[in-house]
Amino acid sequence: MPRIPAPSDKEVISRLERLATKILNMIEKSAPPYLEIPVRSLSNTIWDEEKKILRLGPQRATREFFDLKESKKFMQTLLMLSLIVKARRENDYPTIRDLYYMGKHTIVYKDHLGRRCTEETWYDQRESNSVIQDIEVATGLLREHMGIMHDAKGKIVGNIVVRSKGYLIDCSRMGSGAYAIPPNPDRLEIAKVEADYVLCVEKDAIFERLNEEEFWRRENCILVTGKGQPDRSTRRMIRRLWEEFGLPVYILTDCDSYGFYIYSVYRSGSISLSYESERLATPGAKFIGVTVSDIEEYKIPKNYIIAATDRDLKRAQELLNYPWFKSEKWQRELKLFLRKKQKIEIEALSGHGFKFLSHVYLPEKISKKKWIE
Amino acid sequence: MPRIPAPSDKEVISRLERLATKILNMIEKSAPPYLEIPVRSLSNTIWDEEKKILRLGPQRATREFFDLKESKKFMQTLLMLSLIVKARRENDYPTIRDLYYMGKHTIVYKDHLGRRCTEETWYDQRESNSVIQDIEVATGLLREHMGIMHDAKGKIVGNIVVRSKGYLIDCSRMGSGAYAIPPNPDRLEIAKVEADYVLCVEKDAIFERLNEEEFWRRENCILVTGKGQPDRSTRRMIRRLWEEFGLPVYILTDCDSYGFYIYSVYRSGSISLSYESERLATPGAKFIGVTVSDIEEYKIPKNYIIAATDRDLKRAQELLNYPWFKSEKWQRELKLFLRKKQKIEIEALSGHGFKFLSHVYLPEKISKKKWIE
Numbered sequence: 001m002p003r004i005p006a007p008s009d010k011e012v013i014s015r016l017e018r019l020a021t022k023i024l025n026m027i028e029k030s031a032p033p034y035l036e037i038p039v040r041s042l043s044n045t046i047w048d049e050e051k052k053i054l055r056l057g058p059q060r061a062t063r064e065f066f067d068l069k070e071s072k073k074f075m076q077t078l079l080m081l082s083l084i085v086k087a088r089r090e091n092d093y094p095t096i097r098d099l100y101y102m103g104k105h106t107i108v109y110k111d112h113l114g115r116r117c118t119e120e121t122w123y124d125q126r127e128s129n130s131v132i133q134d135i136e137v138a139t140g141l142l143r144e145h146m147g148i149m150h151d152a153k154g155k156i157v158g159n160i161v162v163r164s165k166g167y168l169i170d171c172s173r174m175g176s177g178a179y180a181i182p183p184n185p186d187r188l189e190i191a192k193v194e195a196d197y198v199l200c201v202e203k204d205a206i207f208e209r210l211n212e213e214e215f216w217r218r219e220n221c222i223l224v225t226g227k228g229q230p231d232r233s234t235r236r237m238i239r240r241l242w243e244e245f246g247l248p249v250y251i252l253t254d255c256d257s258y259g260f261y262i263y264s265v266y267r268s269g270s271i272s273l274s275y276e277s278e279r280l281a282t283p284g285a286k287f288i289g290v291t292v293s294d295i296e297e298y299k300i301p302k303n304y305i306i307a308a309t310d311r312d313l314k315r316a317q318e319l320l321n322y323p324w325f326k327s328e329k330w331q332r333e334l335k336l337f338l339r340k341k342q343k344i345e346i347e348a349l350s351g352h353g354f355k356f357l358s359h360v361y362l363p364e365k366i367s368k369k370k371w372i373e
Numbered sequence: 374m375p376r377i378p379a380p381s382d383k384e385v386i387s388r389l390e391r392l393a394t395k396i397l398n399m400i401e402k403s404a405p406p407y408l409e410i411p412v413r414s415l416s417n418t419i420w421d422e423e424k425k426i427l428r429l430g431p432q433r434a435t436r437e438f439f440d441l442k443e444s445k446k447f448m449q450t451l452l453m454l455s456l457i458v459k460a461r462r463e464n465d466y467p468t469i470r471d472l473y474y475m476g477k478h479t480i481v482y483k484d485h486l487g488r489r490c491t492e493e494t495w496y497d498q499r500e501s502n503s504v505i506q507d508i509e510v511a512t513g514l515l516r517e518h519m520g521i522m523h524d525a526k527g528k529i530v531g532n533i534v535v536r537s538k539g540y541l542i543d544c545s546r547m548g549s550g551a552y553a554i555p556p557n558p559d560r561l562e563i564a565k566v567e568a569d570y571v572l573c574v575e576k577d578a579i580f581e582r583l584n585e586e587e588f589w590r591r592e593n594c595i596l597v598t599g600k601g602q603p604d605r606s607t608r609r610m611i612r613r614l615w616e617e618f619g620l621p622v623y624i625l626t627d628c629d630s631y632g633f634y635i636y637s638v639y640r641s642g643s644i645s646l647s648y649e650s651e652r653l654a655t656p657g658a659k660f661i662g663v664t665v666s667d668i669e670e671y672k673i674p675k676n677y678i679i680a681a682t683d684r685d686l687k688r689a690q691e692l693l694n695y696p697w698f699k700s701e702k703w704q705r706e707l708k709l710f711l712r713k714k715q716k717i718e719i720e721a722l723s724g725h726g727f728k729f730l731s732h733v734y735l736p737e738k739i740s741k742k743k744w745i746e
Contacts (some may be wrong), residue, residue, distance in 0.1 A: 038526075064651050065431060082480060087727055090728075091586075092586075092727035092728065093581075093582045093585040093726050093727075094582070094723065095578040095579065095582055095720060096578075097578065097582075097720040098582070098719065098720045098723040098727060100720070100723050101677055101718075101721055101723045102723050102724065102726075102727070104674075104676060104677065104724075105674070105676070106676055120676060147585075149578055149581045149582040149585060150578050150581070151576075151577040151578050151600075152577065152581060153526075153582070153600075155553045155578070162548075162550075163548070164421060164547070164548020164549050164550060165548040165549060166548075167546040167547070167548045169546070169547060169548060169550065173540040173542070173551075174537070174540070174542065174552070175536070175538040175539075175540045175542060175555065175561070176537050176538060176555035176556070176557065176560060176561070177535075177536075177537060177542065177553050177555040177561075178552075178553040178555075179547070179550050179551075179552070179553065180528045180547075180550050180551040180552065180553040181550060181583075182548065182549035182550040182551075182581075183549070183581050186547070187549060188549070188550075203524075204524040204525065204526070205468040205469075205470065205522055205523050205524050206468065207465045208466075208468075208522045208523070208524070208525060208555075208556045209467065209468055209471070209522040210519075212466040213464075213465075213466060227526075256407065274627075301477075301478070303477060303478070303479055304474055304477065312557050324501050332485070343469065345474075347468060347470040347471045347474050348474055350467065350471040350474045350475050351475065351477075353475075354460055354463070354465035354466075354467050354471060354475070355463075355465065358689070364479060368397020
């Protein structure tokens with residue numbers, strides 16, 4: 001798969017300006033202004049069998065200024081566009097919450113009966129977030145490219161050196177700490193990778209434990225955690241390591257529907273943000289455990305097993321129908337889960353001793369290719 | 374206040390063994406074995422006016438093996454103690470969840486009528502966590518000292534160099550990322566600090582934004598986030614910077630009861646874990662904002678103001694009665710909050726422009742000493 005390079009700062013501003021210029025041209029020609037935006041709805045989300053990712057389909061919608069139903073959204077989009085362009089020109093890094101406040105103001109007007117009315121540009125951050133997403137799909141830029149800040153919860157350690165703002169950062173020299181993945185990993189230069197694979201663990205506490213015993217050094221790998229449901233920057237980092245360096249990526253989660261779904265997001269993208277998958281999903285990611293069959297294979301004591309809830313079962317049923325869970329192995333695992341109604345946590349493996357996970361389970365899963373994809 | 378140095382690995386094992394040896398001696402002398410443990414209840418939590426922290430009072434309880442009501446807890450404590458000692462001797466770093474699973478097993482016995490009965494060593498992680506806390510207070514060791522792993526969500530950047538596992542880590546060379554604070558900051562050597570103060574922000578997104586524009590370099594400070602309610606390691610890191618290097622510590626949160634309470638935890642410790650305050654609280658921490666009076670002072674637009682909920686008001690009422698909120702300034706702020714019933718977020722300051730927070734608000738608050746403590 002060809003690499004999609006991150007656009008330069010100049011390119012970002014120019015793409016944003018191009019969108020605005022189109023509108024300006026319409027106005028100057030006295031044509032009714034409109035925006036053309038790819039549709040982000042579920043109906044326009046398609047499973048790309050070849051690329052093995054969820055992505056947006058071809059549907060596009062026009063948003064017309066002179067359409068009463070659309071004019072507010074049209075204006076919100078232009079308002080947000082102007083805020084983002086301003087921030088880029090002034091080298092500012094607002095958060096999505098900052099942009100909400102920056103753009104929020106009260107419009108006072110008189111209605112057709114001459115009564116004074118007021119209307120907020122937006123009442124809720126969902127409105128401002130939604131137009132940010134529209135600008136993302138309309139320009140093909142991610143909000144990260146536009147310098148929009150947000151939480152970043154991922155961590156990375158291991159045999160990798162990155163460069164950020166001119167500094168070389170060696171992730172094998174973080175001691176008991178870790179390198180906190182920045183909100184925009186596209187601006188990282190990955191200077192050196194000397195690792196055989198990437199291990200991505202769901203739970204931070206497991207990450208800390210594997211880091212403390214320097215699992216990554218012994219196994220020559222890169223260790224990452226996305227702390228539960230991963231954020232965009234963790235997913236982007238994983239994707240880059242797979243795509244640019246051809247590293248195998250293994251995902252370790254609890255054995256439950258939530259864990260399986262986390263794998264699904266790493267691998268294929270999330271349904272609500274399918275337009276990002278092309279940059280964020282890692283179609284080659286392999287699920288290394290914990291699997292339902294591990295309960296028998298690794299003789300997990302009965303009293304470690306947790307009964308699956310109705311919600312677990314419902315979610316597993318949904319996963320069963322996803323196109324990217326149609327492999328024979330996944331179908332078998334999910335059906336086993338639905339039949340046995342049993343889940344376990346990664347920590348249940350500690351019943352075999354504290355070192356079992358890092359010295360037996362993980363090396364065995366990887367060397368014997370005991371994964372699901 | 375004198376510094377409490379972190380105990381060495383040898384000291385940790387020896388303190389844990391000492392606790393066990395006491396029991397062994399009782400058994401060898403055929404005396405009924407018991408443990409003596411400081412009481413962790415609210416009734417034994419006192420406000421230390423001199424040290425300005427919450428801490429455990431003098432109450433101690435004995436836990437007797439031959440007391441039917443206490444024998445299970447007695448056995449749970451010894452079981453946990455043996456697991457922790459084993460982990461330390463073998464240089465393992467289990468999580469609290471690992472310890473729960475490691476110790477969980479089914480005891481089969483016959484009752485007085487000869488019927489076969491079973492009982493789990495513990496049914497729930499709350500039980501195993503509770504005995505870990507008992508061991509902490511009985512030995513005066515924190516779980517961090519005992520090598521018990523857990524999530525660590527804090528991040529740090531700025532003019533500080535630390536040493537961990539022999540590596541020098543310069544937190545001014547992290548680029549757009551940050552140094553993720555390790556689960557046990559006591560094992561960090563703080564090698565060099567060249568900063569005027571520590572700024573600790575509640576919200577990760579604000580941290581990222583201030584880091585991206587290198588606020589800490591311009592202001593010569595250290596920037597930390599605890600991501601909402603801070604965890605133990607973030608609090609310990611802040612405490613060490615204040616205690617060992619005499620740095621002023623400023624806390625920036627949203628203007629609401631939750632934000633005020635976060636300040637309270639940094640400053641005085643949490644009520645449920647008061648035995649840790651002596652190592653984790655930073656009595657000198659100053660609240661820098663956002664304050665209720667800022668709404669007027671910084672002319673926050675009306676439509677940025679959020680109505681306080683009943684829960685906010687109830688919590689503010691509680692804070693009003695805490696001994697560490699008895700200063701004139703805090704009393705005035707809290708009463709103002711209760712009267713106006715208004716709250717705002719840090720991001721509301723962006724109404725004055727993206728640079729307002731970092732170029733006007735924060736420098737002004739610090740240089741003009743506009744803080745509350």
